Amino acid sequence: MAAATMRMAELSGTSGVSVASIKLYLREGLLPAGRHTSPNQALYDDRHLQRLTLIRALREVAGLSLASIRAIVDSLDNPETELFDTLSTMQSAIISVPEGRGEHDRREEAQQLVDAVVAERGWVGASPENPSRALVEATVARILAVGADPALSVPLLDAYARAAEVVARADLAGLRDIAENDRVIELAVIWTVLGDSLLSGLRGMAHEVVSRQEFVAPPKAVE
């Protein structure tokens, strides 16, 4: 399939990205140069459009800086880099671990709990440097520090981890058949960010449904 070519104005119209932003991305090297037809005019194709759509997701959905976006597209364009590593780079750029406050002394205990869950789930290959692991440890330490530990147990954490794995498998299944690496990363970014929000909302809905069963007294029988 021949790639359609277009001028800057059409690239802007189709992608929904302003000409000023496209020029910025060209200057910053986020977007590869077009094929020049004269010193002031160049032609762009579908790969530029796909890259712009990816950059837009990284900026607007994930709120990343140009420097973080640069690291991701450099990784994508490096033929030596596996797609898996680009996914890791993207994940590291997106995930922020809240500053610990008061939970410092519970950190070791939290690490042991997370180790127990990883072993229970058989999560071989879970890297200790994964920022998501740091987020889990910080959160468990905070739960311990604020005194909610009676509710915290390996079985409860394992229920969370099992649910997380079900969702992660469903997420990845949606990416398996996509041929273009730019599009894989674009969808992975959108789902990493918005999937959390989806899960949070659905968990809130499930809380209502389940607690209605458990916490509402049955209506009194009329004598």
Place this chain on the structure above:
Amino acid sequence: MAAATMRMAELSGTSGVSVASIKLYLREGLLPAGRHTSPNQALYDDRHLQRLTLIRALREVAGLSLASIRAIVDSLDNPETELFDTLSTMQSAIISVPEGRGEHDRREEAQQLVDAVVAERGWVGASPENPSRALVEATVARILAVGADPALSVPLLDAYARAAEVVARADLAGLRDIAENDRVIELAVIWTVLGDSLLSGLRGMAHEVVSRQEFVAPPKAVE
């Protein structure tokens, strides 16, 4: 069991809440008055300690305003109000639905998808006014608006909803045997907020584990 009594200074030391904050909560009616032993001195008991621990969770973990905290403790102290309704009040105070941007025209489509998932899950009694439902709809509309819809399907949403239900049941099981309503709400607040963060981190860890299996090329066989 007789409730232990204590003076203001001890209540502050045991709860970790400053005397100034305790006085503010007394003035605002968040904390019931102590039993006065002289015009300038009062005694407090375990119920004051429990209430302060709850207020602390509502302020520090959930970041709620004094007005929102007031609504929750008023609901707790009203003998006509079911614990379920106090849980709903708490949930409404905590959940924020991001402002729609560009996703307005996908809202109806999003509602239909959410309806389909609710029916599929058999979530009878899921209220249309639940702020979590609004969060799910807004998120689905945003996923559609940013062009990630090829990955979005009722089976994928249903995988999310099933996982959310597993987690919600585990959450509620931890609250079932707690006798004091203040403590139920305190733990529910902490887990509503920190449970999302836990699930987000575990999902990120699961992404790594599952994508390592799917996206890393097996090492080339040595001839």
